[in-house]
Amino acid sequence: MPATLSTTEAARTLGVAPRTVRRYATAGKLPAERGANGEFLFNPDDVLAAHQSGLCRTSGEEQAAPGPVAAAATPEWLLVHEAAALLRMSERVVREQAALGVIPGRRYGGHWRIHRSAVEAPPAR
Structure with missing residues (x-):
């Protein structure tokens, strides 16, 4: 093994992007010079130890969290097409209603996200 690994080589070893390796090094999660x-x-030994400790697990390798995970399975914010299907409206109408503030929504990166509370029926009493 070489005396040191570059960011690209460490990323290949860990199975992540070089940007992730740089972020871990800056945050101190992965020792670097x-x-x-x-x-x-x-140091190749540090990269190997990080890999074995699971620092850079991919989604397929993640272990299941203990306890119920139902809340994490339902997103709080919906895409426009998801909200439109649940509300039985066109996507254009959902975007217009969100822009007017009738439906609670936010714009992220030029795309609307609609809050789940806008499409769910209130609980029965």
Whole structure:
């Protein structure tokens, strides 16, 4: 094994993007040194230990959380087409209603997200 690994090599070993490796190094989750031109250099043993500890698990490797997870399974914010299907409206009408404030919604990155409370019926008394 080489004396140090580059960000790209560490990312390949961990199975994540180089950007993720840089973020972990900056946050101190993955020990690293800075090279002469400012790049991160990683000790192969540290990268291997991080991989074995599960620091960089992918979604397919994640272990199930103990206890009920029903709340996490239903998103709080819906996409426009999801809200439109539940409300039986066109997507255009849902976007217009959200823009007017009739339906609780927010814009994220130029796309509307509709709050689940707008489409769910209130609980029966």
